[in-house]
Amino acid sequence: MKFIKEEDEKRRDYIFKKDNKTIFGARFIIIVLVILVGAVVASGIHFEWF
Structure with a gap:
C-alpha cells in the first residue's frame, strides 16, 4: 500500500x-x-495554570 498517490x-x-x-x-x-x-496555551497563561 502506498501512502501518497501521484496524480x-x-x-x-x-x-x-x-x-x-x-x-x-x-x-x-x-x-x-x-x-x-495557541488557545489552550493562552488560556493556561490567563488562568495561571502554567
Whole structure:
C-alpha cells in the first residue's frame, strides 16, 4: 500500500492523493490545530495554570 498517490498513477491502494483538495485539507487541519494549541496555551497563561 502506498501512502501518497501521484496524480498520474493508476492505482487504488493509497491513503492520500496528491491533488489540490488534499493539500488544502491538510493545510487547513494543521492551521486549525495550531490555533487550538495557541488557545489552550493562552488560556493556561490567563488562568495561571502554567
